[in-house]
Amino acid sequence: MLKKFKIACIQNAITATKTQTLALVKDQIKEAAIQGSKVCILGECFNSYYVKAQLQNNAEDFGKTGERQTLDLISEISKQFGIMIIGSIPEKSGDKMYNTAFCFNNGQLLVTYRKTHLFDIDIPGKITYKESLTFSAGDNYKIVDTEYGKFGIGICYDIRFPELAQIMREKGCHFLVYPGSFNLTTGPLHWELLLKARAVDYQCYVAGVSSARYMGNDESIYKAWGHSTLLDPMAKVLATCEHDPSVIISEVDLDYLEQVRQQIPVSQQRRNDIYELICKK
Numbered sequence: 001m002l003k004k005f006k007i008a009c010i011q012n013a014i015t016a017t018k019t020q021t022l023a024l025v026k027d028q029i030k031e032a033a034i035q036g037s038k039v040c041i042l043g044e045c046f047n048s049y050y051v052k053a054q055l056q057n058n059a060e061d062f063g064k065t066g067e068r069q070t071l072d073l074i075s076e077i078s079k080q081f082g083i084m085i086i087g088s089i090p091e092k093s094g095d096k097m098y099n100t101a102f103c104f105n106n107g108q109l110l111v112t113y114r115k116t117h118l119f120d121i122d123i124p125g126k127i128t129y130k131e132s133l134t135f136s137a138g139d140n141y142k143i144v145d146t147e148y149g150k151f152g153i154g155i156c157y158d159i160r161f162p163e164l165a166q167i168m169r170e171k172g173c174h175f176l177v178y179p180g181s182f183n184l185t186t187g188p189l190h191w192e193l194l195l196k197a198r199a200v201d202y203q204c205y206v207a208g209v210s211s212a213r214y215m216g217n218d219e220s221i222y223k224a225w226g227h228s229t230l231l232d233p234m235a236k237v238l239a240t241c242e243h244d245p246s247v248i249i250s251e252v253d254l255d256y257l258e259q260v261r262q263q264i265p266v267s268q269q270r271r272n273d274i275y276e277l278i279c280k281k
């Protein structure tokens with residue numbers, strides 16, 4: 001297992017067409033790879049505006065290799081540069097849609113994860129969103145064991161559920177990655193706080209990666225908070241950005257992660273005689 005390497009968070013611009021969006025993403029991944037990144041994390045549904053009609057149009061069927069514009073491109077770039085790439089896209093499966101994360105390494109699809117906690121919230125006058133009108137929910141967590149360590153994948157709203165992160169930690173994860181797309185109401189208050197909370201509670205490297213903010217004047221298009229961020233297991237921010245398209249890169253070190261876990265050994269100090277988290281899958 002490689003212990004020291006660079007991770008990149010790719011905050012991409014979303015455009016009105018998938019082809020144009022993907023061309024921009026490709027350039028950013030290339031830039032990250034040229035700078036030595038071995039793992040690239042993309043945002044939530046990064047090939048699409050977060051609007052039902054476009055999500056439907058841009059959805060892909062994971063089963064149909066060769067007909068999947070986004071997945072085939074990601075697989076190809078991952079192979080070309082010998083890197084691992086994680087992100088989420090809208091998935092079409094029969095008559096259902098899922099918000100689904102993928103992890104490609106060297107061109108191979110290692111795992112898919114369907115978002116389990118859907119973003120249905122109502123803050124009157126600020127933001128009302130019902131993701132369950134577009135997507136069905138997944139029914140399991142996913143961990144992927146790679147040459148770069150073990151990665152637990154959550155998508156956006158999933159970060160509000162520490163139980164999911166705790167299970168991933170208990171199953172040996174070194175990294176918690178959250179492709180996400182917070183908004184202008186909850187983003188400023190909760191995004192960095194939640195990323196820091198997951199890092200400090202479970203002593204993992206944590207990446208929260210958003211798409212860039214839509215800056216046009218179509219009111220129906222969701223405005224993402226942006227602020228993709230990478231944190232270490234002490235919850236120190238290693239790299240971050242604002243809302244423009246950005247590539248942020250930092251080195252991670254799994255020996256340092258072990259040191260943190262030894263110095264503050266919370267995972268061995270849980271009082272399972274008083275409380276316990278039960279994993280049902």
Ligand SMILES: O=C(O)CCC(=O)C(=O)O
Pocket residue numbers: 044118119155156157158160180181182183186187190
């Ligand atoms: O939890 C939040 O405030 C935002 C979540 C979100 O935007 C999402 O899950 O897509």
